Amino acid sequence: MNRLNVTLSQGSWGGSALRRFSRSTAAMLLCVVVVGYVALGIASSGSFFEGPSVRVFLQYLATPILIGLAQMVALCVGQLNLAVGALGGFTACLMGVLMADHGVPAGVTVIVGLLTATAIGLATGVAIVGTQINGFIVTLATMTILLGAQYRLTGTRTVDGYSRTLRDFGTAAPLNIPLVFVTALVAAALLAAFMYRTVAGRRLLAAGGNPLAARLSGISTDRQIVAAHTLSGLLIGVAAVTATASLPGVNRSVGGDWLLPSFAAPIIGGVALTGGSIAVLGTVLAAFVTRLIDAARAQFSLDPSWVNLLIGLVVLGTVAGGRLHQTRLEKSATTDGAVLPQTGGAQ
Amino acid sequence: MSGTVLLECEDLVKVFPGVRALDGVGLRLTAGSVHALLGENGAGKSTLIKVLTGVHSPDGGRLTWNGQQVHLRSPLEATRTGIGVVHQERNLIPDFSVAENITLQNPPSHRGLVDREAMTAPAVACLAELGVDLDPQRPVRELSVAQQQLVEIAKALYTESRVLLLDEPTASLSPQETERLFEVIRRLAARGACVVFVSHKLEEVFEVCDTVTVLRDGKSVLESSPLADHTHDDIVGLMVGRAHAATEMRPRTVDHTATPTLVLDKVSTAGGHRDISLEVRPGEIVGLYGLVGAGRSELVKAVLGLDRITGGEVRVHGSPVRITSPRQALHEYGIGYVTENRKEEGVFLEQPIVRNITVTVWKRLAKALGFVSAREERDVAQDLVDRLGIRVTGLGQNAGELSGGNQQKVSLAKWLAADTKLLVIDEPTVGVDVRTKRAFHELIWDLARDGLPILLISSDLAEMVTLADRIVVMTDHRIRGELDNDRDYDRMSGRVIRLIHDRDAVRS
Numbered sequence: 001m002n003r004l005n006v007t008l009s010q011g012s013w014g015g016s017a018l019r020r021f022s023r024s025t026a027a028m029l030l031c032v033v034v035v036g037y038v039a040l041g042i043a044s045s046g047s048f049f050e051g052p053s054v055r056v057f058l059q060y061l062a063t064p065i066l067i068g069l070a071q072m073v074a075l076c077v078g079q080l081n082l083a084v085g086a087l088g089g090f091t092a093c094l095m096g097v098l099m100a101d102h103g104v105p106a107g108v109t110v111i112v113g114l115l116t117a118t119a120i121g122l123a124t125g126v127a128i129v130g131t132q133i134n135g136f137i138v139t140l141a142t143m144t145i146l147l148g149a150q151y152r153l154t155g156t157r158t159v160d161g162y163s164r165t166l167r168d169f170g171t172a173a174p175l176n177i178p179l180v181f182v183t184a185l186v187a188a189a190l191l192a193a194f195m196y197r198t199v200a201g202r203r204l205l206a207a208g209g210n211p212l213a214a215r216l217s218g219i220s221t222d223r224q225i226v227a228a229h230t231l232s233g234l235l236i237g238v239a240a241v242t243a244t245a246s247l248p249g250v251n252r253s254v255g256g257d258w259l260l261p262s263f264a265a266p267i268i269g270g271v272a273l274t275g276g277s278i279a280v281l282g283t284v285l286a287a288f289v290t291r292l293i294d295a296a297r298a299q300f301s302l303d304p305s306w307v308n309l310l311i312g313l314v315v316l317g318t319v320a321g322g323r324l325h326q327t328r329l330e331k332s333a334t335t336d337g338a339v340l341p342q343t344g345g346a347q
Numbered sequence: 348m349s350g351t352v353l354l355e356c357e358d359l360v361k362v363f364p365g366v367r368a369l370d371g372v373g374l375r376l377t378a379g380s381v382h383a384l385l386g387e388n389g390a391g392k393s394t395l396i397k398v399l400t401g402v403h404s405p406d407g408g409r410l411t412w413n414g415q416q417v418h419l420r421s422p423l424e425a426t427r428t429g430i431g432v433v434h435q436e437r438n439l440i441p442d443f444s445v446a447e448n449i450t451l452q453n454p455p456s457h458r459g460l461v462d463r464e465a466m467t468a469p470a471v472a473c474l475a476e477l478g479v480d481l482d483p484q485r486p487v488r489e490l491s492v493a494q495q496q497l498v499e500i501a502k503a504l505y506t507e508s509r510v511l512l513l514d515e516p517t518a519s520l521s522p523q524e525t526e527r528l529f530e531v532i533r534r535l536a537a538r539g540a541c542v543v544f545v546s547h548k549l550e551e552v553f554e555v556c557d558t559v560t561v562l563r564d565g566k567s568v569l570e571s572s573p574l575a576d577h578t579h580d581d582i583v584g585l586m587v588g589r590a591h592a593a594t595e596m597r598p599r600t601v602d603h604t605a606t607p608t609l610v611l612d613k614v615s616t617a618g619g620h621r622d623i624s625l626e627v628r629p630g631e632i633v634g635l636y637g638l639v640g641a642g643r644s645e646l647v648k649a650v651l652g653l654d655r656i657t658g659g660e661v662r663v664h665g666s667p668v669r670i671t672s673p674r675q676a677l678h679e680y681g682i683g684y685v686t687e688n689r690k691e692e693g694v695f696l697e698q699p700i701v702r703n704i705t706v707t708v709w710k711r712l713a714k715a716l717g718f719v720s721a722r723e724e725r726d727v728a729q730d731l732v733d734r735l736g737i738r739v740t741g742l743g744q745n746a747g748e749l750s751g752g753n754q755q756k757v758s759l760a761k762w763l764a765a766d767t768k769l770l771v772i773d774e775p776t777v778g779v780d781v782r783t784k785r786a787f788h789e790l791i792w793d794l795a796r797d798g799l800p801i802l803l804i805s806s807d808l809a810e811m812v813t814l815a816d817r818i819v820v821m822t823d824h825r826i827r828g829e830l831d832n833d834r835d836y837d838r839m840s841g842r843v844i845r846l847i848h849d850r851d852a853v854r855s
């Protein structure tokens with residue numbers, strides 16, 4: 001997390017960036033996370049601060065972070081990716097079957113999994129641009145196809161007899177920090193660097209922020225849509241690896257409950273559905289918040305339906321809050337605009 | 348260096364469905380000159396600029412750069428050739444910083460990584476040239492409209508173009524900022540560039556330009572002529588074309604004793620209007636004239652509840668009202684609004700004509716459970732198609748397939764179907780050809796003759812003089828004066844233009 005912060009405030013304008021950060025959604029979420037964690041810790045009379053609890057908490061945070069980022073990348077060019085869960089589930093099952101049934105070593109399997117997910121993302125992007133059909137429809141179709149493929153791979157069984165190496169990776173937690181969680185953070189840091197620092201990343205954001213202006217500046221919006229879906233596919237691939245590593249086995253239900261959290265994280269994190277904005281840190285923190293709600297449920301043995309209710313309320317609340325803030329900004333902008341012509345008229 | 352022809356076009360043609368936006372335009376841009384491109388709304392200026400910058404490809408004519416024929420297939424190609432532009436629409440990425448927006452065409456980078464340090468210096472240089480002091484790291488989203496406009500100009504400067512096209516660059520600038528921009532324009536011309544300046548403000552044109560091209564109805568009526576040879580009045584005359592000013596219509600009288608249908612009494616709005624008073628009586632056409640950006644459409648939208656009214660009183664049929672939505676305006680007070688932007692706001696392009704016309708009367712036609720009889724719907728629509736002479740192949744045809752003029756008629760028909768008590772018509776004839784325009788004028792005239800009060804918004808002075816009984820002139824969100832129309836074009840146009848330009852005289 002620290003690393004992300006550094007990426008954000010790098011350079012000579014650190015001061016103003018820090019000021020801007022303090023007013024941002026990420027800052028608010030950071031407070032929520034800290035307060036929530038401390039509150040849970042106190043409520044559990046300290047056991048929540050202990051090593052094993054921390055480890056479990058972080059262990060199941062990796063996948064929500066990664067799928068949130070995958071959705072965020074699609075959102076930043078103004079697209080939606082409905083196939084997040086289906087692609088993740090399919091990739092996880094593919095890797096499980098490769099290792100358990102065909103004895104493919106873990107390293108090769110992971111590479112094959114990542115490549116497959118990336119390639120499917122690429123194909124989705126190409127289909128959207130090539131057919132000019134709305135991305136919602138195309139990803140809805142890929143989602144259904146992939147669900148079928150996942151069922152075909154595993155049927156009704158649970159594949160669990162796979163590689164020790166991958167399982168070790170899934171459970172390894174030096175200093176009680178699970179490696180899968182570190183993987184998710186590294187992916188987030190790399191994504192942030194890509195988006196903020198590279199020409200390719202800036203093109204993605206430009207095309208999402210104002211497609212017409214981007215086109216007039218020589219940026220192909222079609223190519224950006226393809227790139228975003230490809231990158232989204234890659235991140236889903238990473239999510240599938242972390243899921244396969246930490247779950248006791250993979251079956252056809254893996255990925256089934258990924259889609260809504262993948263939207264919730266970026267939306268709570270402050271990403272606009274209209275495109276052009278990203279919030280890597282915000283998305284990561286939002287995943288923390290939803291995980292906290294889940295942990296609270298376990299702590300107080302609440303009914304599981306509370307989790308969905310609360311997450312739904314948090315999503316609505318953040319969006320409504322952002323909307324209010326926007327209106328207030330616009331209002332102050334109009335007053336500005338109204339003053340200018342006035343001075344013009346008096347001359 | 349100066350005097351060489353940089354960019355020349357001959358006989359350019361650009362056809363959009365239903366309208367010839369450019370119909371034989373010639374233009375010669377020479378190094379070291381500041382070239383004014385003038386014309387009324389819809390004359391084809393913005394289309395010409397889009398053709399010259401590779402956004403649209405022309406359907407006919409030739410384009411030469413330094414004596415060699417060129418085909419500009421994309422905006423990037425135009426930029427590489429040396430043609431820079433500030434379009435009328437906003438072309439900034441809201442979440443990017445000022446510096447990044449300015450350098451967007453060609454961001455400084457090193458092995459695929461954006462070099463933000465290297466971005467700042469040229470951005471600051473471009474801003475300094477305009478005399479603007481802005482933090483280059485600020486996101487553009489946080490800037491005011493005027494500041495964004497300046498960033499757009501800085502962005503055009505960054506490309507170091509030999510030909511720089513500025514489409515209404517001063518629309519949202521203060522006089523000081525405008526003056527600063529003029530200094531830059533003169534400096535660029537002195538360095539051997541050619542700046543093309545599009546503006547509705549004639550004083551600005553005479554202040555900064557030396558050559559002029561005038562467009563009317565997609566044709567160049569004056570081609571690359573020295574501006575010094577022409578007076579203000581010459582240019583206005585060329586822009587509006589006096590030929591079709593005097594039109595004969597059946598006589599129409601207004602009962603001045605009747606209660607006004609709509610009264611605005613010292614109304615001010617959140618959009619910046621102050622002290623707006625006007626009234627419209629039954630059977631009267633009141634014209635609201637002003638240049639683009641004067642705030643006319645915004646005023647009407649505020650009255651219809653799309654923006655907040657912050658002061659004053661609106662009265663409909665004599666009693667004060669508070670309208671909160673266009674729906675309420677239509678169903679409770681019978682106010683219909685024929686929008687200016689018919690493609691986006693006026694008609695459902697993908698829907699059949701019958702549905703487009705009857706959308707306003709579904710409530711009246713609806714029977715139990717909201718069922719609408721298809722036959723009754725067709726009857727209402729057919730009646731209006733006949734009355735307005737809309738040329739269609741059938742009522743099931745999609746509105747998007749009609750020509751611009753016929754689309755406009757459909758958007759008018761839907762309000763007539765609703766038996767409106769007051770019609771607001773916004774720029775009815777922008778982008779339609781002369782014949783349709785004339786048919787439309789007769790239609791509006793006859794509606795008023797049958798007793799319908801009409802508030803007409805138009806930037807076309809000839810149209811105003813032809814149709815309106817009174818002309819209310821608006822600039823900068825304020826009413827500058829009101830004139831009784833005597834339908835003598837020369838006299839009226841003079842009085843209107845004077846109202847716009849001699850503001851102080853009017854105020855006292």
